[in-house]
Amino acid sequence: MNVWWEADSYNNPYHRTQSNRHLHAVQAGGGDPLQQSLLDALQGTPPNVFLCGRMYRPSDGVHFKDGYDFYEIGFEDDTTQIALQLASPVAELHRLVGKQQIVGYEILTENGQVQRTVFQDGTTVTVNFGKSNWTSGEIIVEGESWIRSY
Numbered sequence: 001m002n003v004w005w006e007a008d009s010y011n012n013p014y015h016r017t018q019s020n021r022h023l024h025a026v027q028a029g030g031g032d033p034l035q036q037s038l039l040d041a042l043q044g045t046p047p048n049v050f051l052c053g054r055m056y057r058p059s060d061g062v063h064f065k066d067g068y069d070f071y072e073i074g075f076e077d078d079t080t081q082i083a084l085q086l087a088s089p090v091a092e093l094h095r096l097v098g099k100q101q102i103v104g105y106e107i108l109t110e111n112g113q114v115q116r117t118v119f120q121d122g123t124t125v126t127v128n129f130g131k132s133n134w135t136s137g138e139i140i141v142e143g144e145s146w147i148r149s150y
Contacts, residue, residue, distance in 0.1 A: 010048065033082050038144070045094065103119065
């Protein structure tokens with residue numbers, strides 16, 4: 001099982017610049033609740049909402065050569081509330097597939113914005129990172145959303 005750390009949490013924008021990971025057309029890294037929820041749904045990983053209060057970050061934004069600064073993220077912050085709403089269905093999905101192997105993965109569009117994962121029990125998660133709806137036969141995935149099917 002993979003668990004994101006604070007740099008990949010839904011509501012922590014201060015570590016986003018530390019991520020150089022790109023999953024095809026999608027940048028990984030926290031601070032964007034919607035994008036992180038889509039990545040977690042695709043991979044079957046548990047959601048991570050940062051609620052710890054005070055945290056440190058590198059003063060220069062990436063490395064600690066200039067020391068560090070402190071910041072706080074609150075439970076009542078708008079981004080945290082959005083993150084919690086997005087995390088709930090991802091957590092439910094993780095309960096179903098979190099201990100299963102990924103047995104299939106495919107990129108469904110040339111630009112990489114629609115991707116699909118198949119889990120061991122046949123559960124299929126199709127994620128649309130793009131803004132426009134994506135259709136294939138009877139399957140419709142709205143922009144910036146995901147669906148689960150069997």
